[in-house]
Amino acid sequence: MTAAAAPDHDVRALLRDHPDFRRMWLSLMLSSFGDWLGMLAKLGTAAGLTVGDATQTSVAVSTVFILQLAPAALLGPLAGALADRLDRRLTMVVGDLLRFALFISIPIAGSLTWLFVATLLIELVTLFWGPAKDATVPNLVPARKLEVANQISLVATYGSAPVAGLAFILLTLLTGVLDNLLPFLRGGQSDLAMYVNAVTFLVAAAVIWRLDIPPREVRPREGGLAPTLGRDIVEGWRFVGGSPLLRGLVFGMLVAFAAGGVVLGLGRAFVTSLGAGDPGYGVVVMAVFAGVALGVWQGPRWLSGLSRRRTFGLALSLAGVSLVLVAVVGNIVVASLFVVALGLCTGLAYVSAYTLLGLEVDDDVRGRTFAFVGSSTRVVIIAVMLVAPWVANALGERTIAPSEHWSVTYAGSALAMVVAGVITGVAGVVSFRQMDDRRGTSLRSDLVRAFTRRGEAAEDPAPVRPPASGFFLAFEGGDGSGKTTQATLLADWLTQRGHEVVVTREPGGTATGRELREVLLSHRGDASPLSPRAEALLFAADRAQHVAEVVQPGLRRGAVVLTDRYVDSSLAYQGAGRDLPASEVETLSTWATQGLLPDLTVVLDVDPVTAAQRRAGRAAEDRMEAESRAFHARVREQFLLLAGRDPRRYLVLDATTSPETVHAKLREHLEPLLPAATGVPGTAPEPVTVPGPVRS
Ligand SMILES: Nc1ncnc2c1ncn2[C@@H]1O[C@H](COP(=O)(O)OP(=O)(O)O)[C@@H](O)[C@H]1O
Numbered sequence: 001m002t003a004a005a006a007p008d009h010d011v012r013a014l015l016r017d018h019p020d021f022r023r024m025w026l027s028l029m030l031s032s033f034g035d036w037l038g039m040l041a042k043l044g045t046a047a048g049l050t051v052g053d054a055t056q057t058s059v060a061v062s063t064v065f066i067l068q069l070a071p072a073a074l075l076g077p078l079a080g081a082l083a084d085r086l087d088r089r090l091t092m093v094v095g096d097l098l099r100f101a102l103f104i105s106i107p108i109a110g111s112l113t114w115l116f117v118a119t120l121l122i123e124l125v126t127l128f129w130g131p132a133k134d135a136t137v138p139n140l141v142p143a144r145k146l147e148v149a150n151q152i153s154l155v156a157t158y159g160s161a162p163v164a165g166l167a168f169i170l171l172t173l174l175t176g177v178l179d180n181l182l183p184f185l186r187g188g189q190s191d192l193a194m195y196v197n198a199v200t201f202l203v204a205a206a207v208i209w210r211l212d213i214p215p216r217e218v219r220p221r222e223g224g225l226a227p228t229l230g231r232d233i234v235e236g237w238r239f240v241g242g243s244p245l246l247r248g249l250v251f252g253m254l255v256a257f258a259a260g261g262v263v264l265g266l267g268r269a270f271v272t273s274l275g276a277g278d279p280g281y282g283v284v285v286m287a288v289f290a291g292v293a294l295g296v297w298q299g300p301r302w303l304s305g306l307s308r309r310r311t312f313g314l315a316l317s318l319a320g321v322s323l324v325l326v327a328v329v330g331n332i333v334v335a336s337l338f339v340v341a342l343g344l345c346t347g348l349a350y351v352s353a354y355t356l357l358g359l360e361v362d363d364d365v366r367g368r369t370f371a372f373v374g375s376s377t378r379v380v381i382i383a384v385m386l387v388a389p390w391v392a393n394a395l396g397e398r399t400i401a402p403s404e405h406w407s408v409t410y411a412g413s414a415l416a417m418v419v420a421g422v423i424t425g426v427a428g429v430v431s432f433r434q435m436d437d438r439r440g441t442s443l444r445s446d447l448v449r450a451f452t453r454r455g456e457a458a459e460d461p462a463p464v465r466p467p468a469s470g471f472f473l474a475f476e477g478g479d480g481s482g483k484t485t486q487a488t489l490l491a492d493w494l495t496q497r498g499h500e501v502v503v504t505r506e507p508g509g510t511a512t513g514r515e516l517r518e519v520l521l522s523h524r525g526d527a528s529p530l531s532p533r534a535e536a537l538l539f540a541a542d543r544a545q546h547v548a549e550v551v552q553p554g555l556r557r558g559a560v561v562l563t564d565r566y567v568d569s570s571l572a573y574q575g576a577g578r579d580l581p582a583s584e585v586e587t588l589s590t591w592a593t594q595g596l597l598p599d600l601t602v603v604l605d606v607d608p609v610t611a612a613q614r615r616a617g618r619a620a621e622d623r624m625e626a627e628s629r630a631f632h633a634r635v636r637e638q639f640l641l642l643a644g645r646d647p648r649r650y651l652v653l654d655a656t657t658s659p660e661t662v663h664a665k666l667r668e669h670l671e672p673l674l675p676a677a678t679g680v681p682g683t684a685p686e687p688v689t690v691p692g693p694v695r696s
C-alpha cells in the first residue's frame with residue numbers, strides 16, 4: 001500500500017478483504033428482503049382475511065402497522081440493554097430462526113388474531129436482532145472502513161425494498177397459477193410470499209452461524225456491584241446525555257426523523273394541493289428514494305475532506321432548507337427536484353450519524369445506544385405522523401398577500417412543512433455548534449478544502465526550516481504499531497547509504513522531556529488526575545524542548561531525523577482521544593514547534609486489537625495504553641483522517657504485514673524523496689539514538 005486516502009471508500013476491497021463482514025452483509029440483505037416481503041405479505045394477509053368489509057380491512061391494516069412500530073418504540077432500550085449482555089451471534093441466529101418459525105405459522109394458522117400476535121412477536125425478536133447486528137458491524141471491519149460498511153449496509157436494508165416489492169407481485173401472481181397444483185396455497189394470495197420470506201430467515205441464520213465475531217470488550221464496573229438491567233438502560237441514556245457529541249447527534253437524528261415523519265404524513269395531501277394525483281405522489285416518493293440513495297452513497301465521498309461531525313450538522317441544516325423550498329415552490333416538477341436534495345441531505349446526515357455512533361460509542365454500551373436511538377426515532381415518527389395532519393388541518397389554507405397585486409395561497413400541509421423545515425434547519429445549526437471539532441477553522445475554508453481535493457499546498461503553513469536542512473521523518477501510529485521497530489530498521493538502512501541519522505522520540509527525546517514523560521505516562525493521579533488540557537500542554541512542552549534541542553540542530557547539520565511520534569500524536573490522542581478541539585491542539589503544537597512539520601509522516605496502521613496483543617508482552621501498560629478500545633479506535637481514525645487530508649506528506653502503511661515488508665515499502669517510497677547523503681555509503685557513523693527510558 002502506498003499513500004492511502006482515508007477513510008477508505010473501496011467497496012470491492014471491503015467485501016473482498018473482510019469475509020466475515022461479507023457474510024454478515026449477505027445475511028443482512030436477505031433478512032431485509034425478508035422484512036419487506038414479510039411486511040407486504042402481512043398487509044396482504046390482513047386485507048385477505050377481511051375481504052368485503054372496507055372498514056375492517058383498514059382497521060386490520062393499521063393494526064398491523066401499529067403492531068410493527070410499537071414494540072420498538074416502547075421496549076427498544078430494554079431490548080438493547082439485554083442485547084448487550086447476550087452473545088451477539090447467538091442472538092442473531094436464534095432471532096432469525098424464531099422469525100422463520102413465526103412467519104411460516106401465519107399462513108398455516110390463517111387467523112387474523114394469530115397474524116396480530118405473530119406480528120408483535122416478530123417485532124419483539126427483531127428488537128434483539130437489530131442492536132446485535134448494529135453493534136457487531138464495527139467489530140468486523142477496521143475503523144476507516146466503517147463508513148463504507150455502513151453505506152452498503154443501508155443500501156442492503158433499503159435497496160432490498162423495491163426488489164421485495166417486485167418479488168411480492170410476482171409471487172402473488174404465481175399463487176394464482178399454482179393454486180390448482182398446490183392445494184395448500186389456497187389459503188390466500190400472500191401465502192407463497194410468506195413462505196419465501198420465512199426461508200430467507202433460515203438462510204440468514206445459517207450464514208450468521210458461520211461468522212467469527214470477536215468477543216466483546218467488557219469493562220469492569222466500579223464498586224463491583226452486580227449490574228442490573230435498569231441500571232444499564234439508565235446508563236445508556238446518561239451516556240448519550242453526558243457526551244456533547246452524542247447529545248448533538250441524537251438530537252439531530254431525532255429532528256431529522258421528525259422531518260421525515262412530516263413528509264410521510266403530509267406528502268399525499270401536499271401533492272394533491274399542487275394539483276397532482278397518484279402519479280405525482282409516485283414521482284415524489286421516487287425522488288426521495290433517489291436522493292437518499294445518492295446521499296448515502298456519494299455524499300461522504302464528495303465531502304471526504306470535511307470532518308464527519310461538521311458533515312452531519314451541515315447536511316441537517318441543508319435538509320431543513322430543502323424542505324422549506326419543497327413547500328414554497330408551488331410546482332410539482334421543481335418541488336421534486338428539491339425533494340431529491342432533501343433526500344440527499346438526509347441520507348448524508350444519516351450515514352454520518354451512524355458512522356459517528358459506531359466510532360464514538362464504547363463497545364460495551366453500543367447495542368444500548370443504537371437501541372435507544374432506534375426506539376426514540378420510532379416514537380418521534382409515530383407521533384409526528386399522527387400530529388402533522390392535525391396541525392396542517394388547523395392551519396388550513398392561508399393566503400399571504402404582501403402587496404395588493406401579489407398574493408399566494410398556501411395549503412395547510414405546505415405551511416406545516418415550512419415549519420418543519422425551519423425547525424430542522426435550526427436543529428442542524430445547533431448540532432453543528434455543539435459537536436464542532438474544528439472550532440476556529442471557518443466552515444467556508446473547510447468546504448473549499450474539501451472540494452479542491454483537500455486544499456493542497458495553498459493552505460499549508462510554510463514550515464520553518466533551517467537553511468541547510470536534512471530530512472525530517474515522523475513515525476505515527478498506535479502504541480505497539482511497530483514504530484520503534486521501523487525506526488531502527490530505517491536508521492540502519494540510511495546509515496548504510498551514508499546518511500547521518502538521528503533517532504529520537506516523543507515524549508522523552510531530551511533530559512527535560514524524560515522528566516515530563518515520567519509525569520505524563522506514569523501519573524496515575526488518584527489524588528490529582530491530570531486534566532486533558534494539562535496533558536496537552538505537557539506534551540507540547542516536551543515537543544518544544546525536543547525541536548529546539550534535538551530536531552532543529554540535527555536538521556541544520558543535514559542529518560535525517562527520525563522521530564517516534566510528533567504533532568499528529570497530540571492531534572490524535574489529545575484531540576480525537578480526549579476530545580479537545582483539534583484546532584486548539586494544533587495551534588498549541590504549531591506554537592511549540594514554530595511550525596516545523598515533517599517532510600514525511602509515516603502512519604503505521606494497525607487495528608487496536610492487534611496492537612494490544614503486541615503490547616501484551618510488556619510488563620505494564622502506561623496511562624495512555626490503558627485507555628479503552630474506543631479511545632484507541634478514535635486515535636487510529638484521526639491518524640488516517642490526517643493522512644487523507646494531505647496525501648503528499650503522508651505514507652500510510654499496513655502495519656499488520658511483517659516488519660520486513662513494511663520496511664521495504666517504506667524504503668521504496670522514501671528513496672526518491674531523500675536528499676543526497678553527506679557521507680560515503682557504508683562508512684557513516686552509527687545512528688545517534690537519543691536515549692529514552694528502556695521499555696520493559
Ligand atoms: N510488523 C510487525 N508484525 C508483527 N509484530 C511486530 C511488527 N512490528 C513490530 N512488531 C512487534 O510488536 C511489538 C511492538 O513494536 P514496537 O516497534 O515497540 O511498537 P511501537 O514503538 O509502535 O510501540 C514488538 O514486540 C515488536 O517486535
Ligand SMILES: Cc1cn([C@H]2C[C@H](O)[C@@H](COP(=O)(O)OP(=O)(O)O)O2)c(=O)[nH]c1=O
Nearest residue numbers: 478479480506507539565569570573624625
Ligand atoms: C507525543 C505524544 C504521545 N502521546 C502518547 C501516545 C503514547 O501512548 C504515549 C507515548 O508512549 P510511547 O511508549 O513512547 O509510545 P509507544 O507505546 O507507541 O512506543 O504518549 C500523546 O498522547 N500525545 C503526544 O503528543
